Amino acid sequence: MTKRPLDILDQVLNRQPVIVSLKGGREIRGVLQGYDVHMNLVLDKAEEEMEGEIVKMGTLIVRGDNVIYISPKLE
Amino acid sequence: MTKRPLDILDQVLNRQPVIVSLKGGREIRGVLQGYDVHMNLVLDKAEEEMEGEIVKMGTLIVRGDNVIYISPKLE
């Protein structure tokens, strides 16, 4: 077991925005400010594209059980 | 791990209303008066927009497993 999934999150704290894909098809982008073992997340400067527009949502506390994946960066 | 998700909630207790996004598409706004480790919430002065009207719901105890995210403030 080389890289533990939650440890990876440490490397992206307070850096470039991450993409968080949620169950139900929502996708939120924001700066990861914190997390815990349940994958509860704190996202700062969160925003979501809805019907072609970017909606700014400020800080969000996301409950971990909604998360499908977290994408720290795009290639 | 800089900011723990649940600790953030401490900072918004009894202040400006938060937005709570629930599974199933409901969105409730209210003053956060308390919470626990399951993200069970106490919301005071809770209200919800339904079909264009604001429905006032007083105090609510929300079971944490319904929560998608909590938004302490709008930018």
Add this chain to the structure above:
Amino acid sequence: MTKRPLDILDQVLNRQPVIVSLKGGREIRGVLQGYDVHMNLVLDKAEEEMEGEIVKMGTLIVRGDNVIYISPKLE
């Protein structure tokens, strides 16, 4: 953490009816007689509006995982 969600329930035991919103869209009103840490509830004089009529259901033991929120009072 000022008010713990489950402690709030203590204050409404055996008083005016509470509204319990359940997953799946049902909403039951009744006098809260008891609860536990899972939010399992005992509701007395429970009633539900179905197709415009009030159906009286007596005492109910509600399994907590069905609960979205409990509303102790209407404003």
Add this chain to the structure above:
Amino acid sequence: MTKRPLDILDQVLNRQPVIVSLKGGREIRGVLQGYDVHMNLVLDKAEEEMEGEIVKMGTLIVRGDNVIYISPKLE
């Protein structure tokens, strides 16, 4: 915390039938013979109304996570 939800069930063991409302819309009636902390239930003389007819099902062991509520009596 005056009446604990599961303790209420003790009072209806082996008495008049209870109604058990299940997720998915099924409703089963039967004499409660036992239960455990998960709300797993033993129902004797269980029956269910299906398409206007009463189907007798004998003894049932119901897995607790299917239960919405248990109604010990009708008013």
Add this chain to the structure above:
Amino acid sequence: MTKRPLDILDQVLNRQPVIVSLKGGREIRGVLQGYDVHMNLVLDKAEEEMEGEIVKMGTLIVRGDNVIYISPKLE
């Protein structure tokens, strides 16, 4: 608490077939050969009616979280 739900299952081990109702509407009949605390089941001589025909499935290990109820006998 007179009869514990899982203890009832002891009485029907290796006897007449039980009916197992599963989430999603499937119903399987078979001889109960074993179970554990999760209601994981071993069914022998399992069969299921599909589109009016009996499909024989031999031995099945059913994961407990799929179970709605187990019916040890028909009246």
Add this chain to the structure above:
Amino acid sequence: MTKRPLDILDQVLNRQPVIVSLKGGREIRGVLQGYDVHMNLVLDKAEEEMEGEIVKMGTLIVRGDNVIYISPKLE
């Protein structure tokens, strides 16, 4: 409790293919090479029928919570 569900799986390790029925209607066939208490499975020579064709999938690690049942043999 005569046969424990997970112990049965020991008897079919590395033998004839088992059928694994998954939530959502998928059915996968393969040689059981391992499992754990969550019913996480290792299937070798896994294959699935899709639209009338057999798709070979090699080795699969199946997460246990997707399993409805495991069928060690057909009668």
Add this chain to the structure above:
Amino acid sequence: MTKRPLDILDQVLNRQPVIVSLKGGREIRGVLQGYDVHMNLVLDKAEEEMEGEIVKMGTLIVRGDNVIYISPKLE
């Protein structure tokens, strides 16, 4: 119990891409860089086919409860 499901994952760390089948029908391909007991995964060089095109997603942290199966190789 010959091969434990999570141990198998050790053998494919940092090698050829694995296919991860997710609930909801999504299928992601990537190099497994890490995992934990919940089947939380770190996938590097992740990509997904969407509407006939390959979308590159870089590194992903996938929450384990979304996983149906992991396929280390195709035959």
